[in-house]
Amino acid sequence: MLALLDALFLQPLMLIYASVFSLLPNSLGMGGKLIAFSVVLNVLLLPVYRQMERAFQCSRGVKERVAQEVARMRRHFRGRERYFYIRAVYRQYRYHPISELLRSVDLVVQILVFATVYRYLSGLQTLSGASFGPIRDLSAPDGLLGGINVLPLLMTAINVVAVMTYVSDRGKRILGISLAAIFLALLYNSASGLVLYWTMNNLFSVLRNVVEQRLVPRLPPPVLQRFAQISAQR
Amino acid sequence: MLLAQPARAYIDPGTGSALFYVISGIVVSLYFSIRSLYYRVVESAFRLRYKDQSCGIAIHCEDPRYEITFLPIIAALSRRGISSTFFTMYERGESFEPLPEDVVHKAIAPGMVGYAYLNNLEAVLLVTTTPQLDVMTFRRSRRVRHYAIVQHAVGESRYVRPYAYDYFDSVLCCGEILKNNIRRMESIRGSAPKNLYETGLPHYEALLANARATPLPPGDPVVLVAPSWGPLSMFEAFGTDFIAGIARRFKVIVRPHPQMKVSQPDLYARILALEGVVVDTSRTPAAAMSQAHVLLSDISGITHEFAFIYERPVVIIDRQQTNGGLEGELLGGDSELKQCCRDFIVPVPPSEINEIATHLERVLSNPSAKRIAAVRSRLIYNFGTGSKVAAEQLAGIFMREQQSVGSKKARGLPVSVVGEAA
Numbered sequence: 001m002l003a004l005l006d007a008l009f010l011q012p013l014m015l016i017y018a019s020v021f022s023l024l025p026n027s028l029g030m031g032g033k034l035i036a037f038s039v040v041l042n043v044l045l046l047p048v049y050r051q052m053e054r055a056f057q058c059s060r061g062v063k064e065r066v067a068q069e070v071a072r073m074r075r076h077f078r079g080r081e082r083y084f085y086i087r088a089v090y091r092q093y094r095y096h097p098i099s100e101l102l103r104s105v106d107l108v109v110q111i112l113v114f115a116t117v118y119r120y121l122s123g124l125q126t127l128s129g130a131s132f133g134p135i136r137d138l139s140a141p142d143g144l145l146g147g148i149n150v151l152p153l154l155m156t157a158i159n160v161v162a163v164m165t166y167v168s169d170r171g172k173r174i175l176g177i178s179l180a181a182i183f184l185a186l187l188y189n190s191a192s193g194l195v196l197y198w199t200m201n202n203l204f205s206v207l208r209n210v211v212e213q214r215l216v217p218r219l220p221p222p223v224l225q226r227f228a229q230i231s232a233q234r
Numbered sequence: 235m236l237l238a239q240p241a242r243a244y245i246d247p248g249t250g251s252a253l254f255y256v257i258s259g260i261v262v263s264l265y266f267s268i269r270s271l272y273y274r275v276v277e278s279a280f281r282l283r284y285k286d287q288s289c290g291i292a293i294h295c296e297d298p299r300y301e302i303t304f305l306p307i308i309a310a311l312s313r314r315g316i317s318s319t320f321f322t323m324y325e326r327g328e329s330f331e332p333l334p335e336d337v338v339h340k341a342i343a344p345g346m347v348g349y350a351y352l353n354n355l356e357a358v359l360l361v362t363t364t365p366q367l368d369v370m371t372f373r374r375s376r377r378v379r380h381y382a383i384v385q386h387a388v389g390e391s392r393y394v395r396p397y398a399y400d401y402f403d404s405v406l407c408c409g410e411i412l413k414n415n416i417r418r419m420e421s422i423r424g425s426a427p428k429n430l431y432e433t434g435l436p437h438y439e440a441l442l443a444n445a446r447a448t449p450l451p452p453g454d455p456v457v458l459v460a461p462s463w464g465p466l467s468m469f470e471a472f473g474t475d476f477i478a479g480i481a482r483r484f485k486v487i488v489r490p491h492p493q494m495k496v497s498q499p500d501l502y503a504r505i506l507a508l509e510g511v512v513v514d515t516s517r518t519p520a521a522a523m524s525q526a527h528v529l530l531s532d533i534s535g536i537t538h539e540f541a542f543i544y545e546r547p548v549v550i551i552d553r554q555q556t557n558g559g560l561e562g563e564l565l566g567g568d569s570e571l572k573q574c575c576r577d578f579i580v581p582v583p584p585s586e587i588n589e590i591a592t593h594l595e596r597v598l599s600n601p602s603a604k605r606i607a608a609v610r611s612r613l614i615y616n617f618g619t620g621s622k623v624a625a626e627q628l629a630g631i632f633m634r635e636q637q638s639v640g641s642k643k644a645r646g647l648p649v650s651v652v653g654e655a656a
Contacts, residue, residue, distance in 0.1 A: 073396070076559025081370065081395075083269055085559075088369045088397045092423055097262035 010116055017041075017120045031132025034121075034193055038200035041117070048109065066093045118194065127193040138193030151192050155199040156184040162206045166213070276346070288356040289319035289338070291632055292378070296323050296344075298330070300363045302437040303386045305331055307361075310625030312336055316632065319357075323348045349373075358635045361628060365398035374401060379635045382406060384624055385435055388538040388614065390571045391415040392562035400425060404631060406433035406624050409613045411570045415561075422564050431627045434620030441520070441543045442618055448524035450546075455598055457484045458526030460519060460536050461551075463491035463498060468532045468551045472587050474504055477511060480530070483591045486511040487522050528598055530590065537579055538571075542610045542617070545603040549593055552581035574609055578602040 020040055024033045066089060073085040090096055121127070127139040135142045135151075144150040163176035187195050291311065295304050304320070311318055312334040320337055323344040333339055342348040349372035352360075356377035363386045368374045374381060383399060385408040391398060392415065399405050399416055405428055407413040413430050420427055457480055461468040469490075480486050488511050494502045506513055514522040519536060523529070529540040529548045537548045557563040572581070582593050616623045 072559065072563070084370050085396050087266070087270075088400075092397075092400075092425070097266060 009112075010119070013112075013116045014120055017117065020044075021124075029132060030127060030130035030138055030193070031135070031196060034132075034138070034197050035200050038197050038204065041113075042201065042204045045113065052109070062093055062095060066090065066095050069093075117197065121194045121197055122191065124193070127191060130193070132193075132196065135192050135196075138196070139191045141189050142192040142195070149188055149192070149195075151195040151199055152184055152188045152190075155187070155195060155202055156180050158199065158202045158206060159183070162202070162209070166209055276350070288377075290358050290636075291316065291318040291628065292321060292355055292357040292360045293318050294321045294323075294352060294360060294362040294364065296362070296364050298322075298324060300386050300437075301331070302440050303363055303384060304361075304436075305333075306436050306439055306621030307384070307624050307628065308337055309334055310622050311629060314625065314629055316629055321352070358639070359628065359632045365394060366396075368401035369397040370395070379639070380404065380631055382628060382631060384433070385412070386437060387535045388435065388542070388571065390569060391419060392557070392560065392565055392569055392571075394561050396559065396561065398561060399428070402428060404429040404431060404627075406431045406627060407615065408433065408435050408620075409615055411574075411613065415565055415570075418565060419561060429631075432615040433624050433627060434614055434616035436621035436624050438539075438543060438614075439618060439621055441539060444520050445524060445543050448521070450527065450544075451525060453485075455484050455527040456487060456525050457528055457530055457594055458487045458489060458522050458540075459530045460489040460522070461491065461530075461532045463494040466533055466553060467491070467494070467498075468553075468587075469494075469501055469505065470498070471551075471553065471584065474501075474508060476587050476590060477508055479588065480591050480594065481510045484594065487514050487526060488512070489514040489519055489522050528594055530594065538575075541575065541579055541606055542614065545606045547597045547600075547602045547606075548579040549590070549597055550579060550581055551584055551587065551590075553584055571613070574613060577609070578606050 017037075021033065021037055024036050024040070026033070028036055069089040069092075070086050073082055073089060077085055128137070130138045132138055134144055141149045142151050159180035160177060163173055163180065167173050167176055183198075187198060293304055293308060295301060301322075308318055308320060317336040317338070320333060320339045322339065322341050325341050326339060342351045352372040353375055354377070355375045357375075357379075359380045359382065360375075360378045361382045361384060363384055364371050365383065367381055367383070380403045381401070382404040383402045384406045388408055390411040399419070400423065405412075405416060407416070407430050413432070416428065416430060419425075459477065459480070464470070477486060477488060488505055488508060490502055490505045490513070492515075494505075506515075516522070523536075523540055523544055526540075526544075527546060529537065529546070530550075531537050531540075531548060532551045532553060537550060540546060541548050562569070572579070580593070580597050582590065586593065610617055
């Protein structure tokens with residue numbers, strides 16, 4: 001069964017990653033190829049994520065109203081009564097907690113991409129012995145600062161800055177920083193090539209947010225309108 | 235693409251919140267599934283037992299005090315040649331008023347067991363006074379075509395618990411305020427409009443007949459003190475000492491709420507021991523109301539009956555009611571009913587409890603019968619004929635539903651007995 005799933009879903013992705021990676025010019029060096037690989041993958045996936053983001057935004061309004069009403073019921077009622085009122089709220093908005101899972105296809109895609117890229121890069125023999133700037137071996141932890149791995153710290157710093165800049169809700173900030181800490185623990189001793197790829201991914205995400213939130217709103221109205229039309233057509 | 239919202243792409247902190255939603259979604263779904271399964275199992279246990287119930291018009295009465303609402307409707311339906319089945323969640327002893335001969339009576343168990351029975355009923359039309367259909371009480375049976383609720387008190391859909399009327403097909407409204415507020419709730423919740431009938435209050439007829447049969451006896455003014463029970467009761471808030479101040483100037487009848495005997499036995503005993511007043515504990519408040527010139531109460535439903543039936547003034551201790559969780563929280567603002575009636579259901583702030591006798595005196599010196607009648611005609615539909623109107627409206631619903639079934643059968647279409655408006 002697992003072999004079938006592997007053949008159906010994972011192997012095709014591995015093939016795509018291998019094709020993309022082999023198309024990148026060797027003149028970039030292994031480190032440069034990893035950075036380019038990250039950029040290419042992200043650009044290819046942008047329309048997919050954009051579509052998912054749009055679907056998420058559509059459902060967000062309903063989710064917020066449901067959350068508001070559920071909070072009201074929790075405030076005033078207890079036990080059996082509370083259960084039945086919350087069920088009535090879900091019914092009113094045609095919502096079910098399970099729908100969170102169904103709406104989270106994007107998350108599944110992200111996890112799939114993360115897991116498969118991780119697997120692809122972990123098995124990439126060409127990383128062994130390849131250097132990139134001060135990093136001697138991309139298949140080993142960087143150990144740049146007297147044995148301390150700098151790249152995972154850099155990756156975490158980017159994540160924390162992104163959270164502090166773009167997330168205003170205190171609860172979500174704590175959640176974001178916790179997640180950054182988990183990733184630090186998970187990837188700290190990983191191959192520096194893998195961490196480099198992941199750091200670039202996060203940097204790409206931050207840059208995209210900067211463009212969308214800071215630069216685009218400053219564009220002249222006719223340009224904005226044109227972008228909106230293009231966006232709608234897509 | 236450049237106008238996209240902040241990206242959630244990649245497994246970064248932004249994705250963390252999505253991950254959190256997914257995990258909480260799984261947990262909440264599991265919780266709801268398990269709890270729902272529990273209620274379904276309980277419900278299924280009763281389903282097999284009650285699978286053979288079938289009738290045309292089913293009338294559900296949860297408590298003997300609502301018989302005053304249903305009996306005149308049942309009688310009016312019988313006069314029109316429409317038989318009904320009267321389901322009561324209590325036994326009807328010999329002391330109860332006999333039902334018309336064509337009416338079938340079935341006593342069902344109170345509480346969850348009785349609700350499970352109703353969940354599986356087969357009928358064309360089910361009429362009840364119990365709100366929260368399909369939410370807290372009984373569920374819509376797939377074999378009942380239409381559900382209607384009749385009012386048993388003046389109401390405005392404000393101090394009722396959530397989703398009181400949402401899943402009924404028809405509401406037989408007592409007055410304009412209720413009708414407007416139900417429409418507002420539909421608009422707030424974006425739900426489909428229900429059939430709202432201009433009906434009135436069927437139980438007012440019996441009360442009115444009783445009031446006319448027992449006119450006010452001559453003599454000194456009598457104050458009836460009849461508050462509610464529980465934490466909002468004026469006895470709970472102010473004790474019983476203020477009664478002595480009233481008794482110095484008026485004859486006083488004190489009627490403790492029957493529930494107080496169960497829920498606040500110490501307080502109930504103190505009221506029974508009051509000196510210089512008459513304590514009324516009879517089954518209905520009718521006798522006490524007929525003797526009183528003015529009523530002193532708090533939030534009790536008796537206030538509107540006293541004002542509208544006996545056309546006499548009421549003084550209420552105006553303790554601010556909270557709308558917490560009730561439908562009024564969504565409607566916002568203050569009670570429309572209170573505003574309309576404040577001329578003869580006079581609110582007095584709790585801080586003036588020690589001057590309550592003076593307030594009663596002032597209210598008594600300002601005759602209000604004509605003003606009450608004028609406001610009543612605006613607030614209550616079909617005053618004095620509510621049961622006939624209700625029976626006519628219910629007969630109409632019943633006929634239409636029957637015709638709909640007949641027409642579908644004639645065309646060979648499958649007959650869904652699930653109510654269509656819900």
